[in-house]
Amino acid sequence: MVTVRIGVIGTGAIGTEHIRRVEQRLSGGKVVAVTDISLDAARRCINALQLDARLYDSEDDLLQDPSIDAVIIASSGPAHEGSVLKAIDAGKYVFVEKPLATTVNGCLRIVQAEERTGKRLIQVGFMRRYDPRYMALKSEIKSGRYGAPLIVRCVHRNAHVDERYTTEMAVLDTLIHEIDVIRWLIGDEYVSVQVLYPRGTRYAHARLQDPQIFNLVTQSGVVITAEVFVNCQYGYDIQCEVVCEDGVISITVPKLLDIFRTGFRAQPLMQDWKLRFAEAYDAELQDFIDHVGRGDEPAGPSSVDGYIATLVGEACVLAQVSGEWVTIPRPEEDLIVKDSLGYGRL
Ligand SMILES: NC(=O)c1ccc[n+]([C@@H]2O[C@H](COP(=O)([O-])OP(=O)(O)OC[C@H]3O[C@@H](n4cnc5c(N)ncnc54)[C@H](O)[C@@H]3O)[C@@H](O)[C@H]2O)c1
């Protein structure tokens, strides 16, 4: 096992978190270089973490560094496609945050470029697949004890978002986690989607309709209702309830503490994704580093998983605009076969 030398493109919120975990918590990896379109952001990150890493002026320079084995791409979604394609060209392994790319065609260009190299290079940051609670939920469903899943109810709430966050981002930035994790949980593909807009919260910015309800139907007829509410004010709240023929299995808000005080019983809530999914982020990156360090291909969520999530996401955006039920195109057959899920297996 060799130490995996990692370059990081994008040193904002999660880029910095990922660097911290590689440097301070995980084993087998070392961040040797960073870059960001804002060099100030990159310098801030180097200083904050006291990194012993080179600062490159551009991703092109970073990707030409022959000492780098793998890159973590944690820039904003629309920048992912260009960086992933260049990284593939440079022969680097790639861990890319979600979404793989913000268009279906962009995802297909990535899938095809990876395919031309003859091996898997890419892992997409769908970290919920590594979350102990989602893993336990999947293994319960798989056990068969509860019969077939019939309905899935999801809640995805953020405390607040800034003015850059638009109605459309509720899909590719936020709902995309549910899109990926539910097809992974129940081993089914989506066929149609409808979006409902409840009364909007007064906390939403001008370009954002908030909250939103997404109703998705799968091939076998499972109905998924997902609430996305990104200005809920009170904290980070991720829930998932799977209603099956012989029982109900659910993930609710994890308990941090029970506080008893002057007539109250209270439980503090996590405020964002950093804490709620800390174990999952650690596990997904460790898995990536372990595979690359052994000379194996990454085994986590693949570029095809990323393509399917964006394919479904684009249909969700159409449904946002049209207000109608929208048919979700079936992913290309030969790609489904290569999907890391092992399509049809549960
Ligand atoms: N898996 C998760 O739970 C999770 C959590 C947070 C963010 N994310 C994803 O990670 C990505 C980054 O999100 P964030 O919250 O850290 O955003 P952020 O705005 O805090 O950071 C993004 C950084 O990327 C830089 N950047 C933008 N375009 C770039 C380019 N072309 N080249 C290099 N750097 C560029 C910005 O200057 C900024 O420093 C997004 O895709 C987001 O969806 C995933």
Ligand SMILES: O[C@H]1[C@H](O)[C@@H](O)[C@H](O)[C@@H](O)[C@H]1O
């Ligand atoms: O990028 C973040 C991240 O993916 C979080 O997990 C999600 O809850 C937020 O809505 C999104 O903006």
